[in-house]
Amino acid sequence: MLIRRADPVDAALVRRMTLAAYAKWVSVIGMKPLPMLVDYDKAVVAHRIDLLIETEPVALIETVARERDLMIENLCVDPAHQGRGFATHLLAHADDLARNAGTVRLYTNRLMAENIALYRRRGFLVEREAVVNGRFVVHMVKAGPRGFGGGPASGPA
DSSP: OOEEEEGGHHHHHHHHHHHHHHHHHHHHHHHHOGGGGGHHHHHHHSEEEEESSSSSSEEEEEEEEHHHHEEEEEEEEEEGGTTTTHHHHHHHHHHHHHSSSSSSEEETTTHHHHHHHHHHTOOOOEEEEEEETTEEEEEEEEEEEEEOOSSSSOOOO
């Protein structure tokens, strides 16, 4: 497996993979999950998006390095490749990216129970829950190599 950074020519691929991976959640949460609403032409420039490639791109992780933490904005696996450990591989990649950060943070919808279970197995703890624009947001945090640092999660919800 190879991880490579996405660039502007990958925006359509990132959009397509994200829409496919999150489609199953629309009926569960009653609306499109936030990653389905992102302008990926802008996101591939503004954020770090890494593609996990087997023989083709199979998964991606979008991260934002902030002052005292690393925020995972999007983690998705193409539906045809789910269940093979690719999300876990990308979460380990995020840990590597966060070597100098105090924490790794992410947020997800409370109704995405299988995602929350995965994050808990990978060492994330629930930091807080909130309702934002009708979405039940669970903010999760994982201590980095320097332990917990920074303030409360502040990524978009």
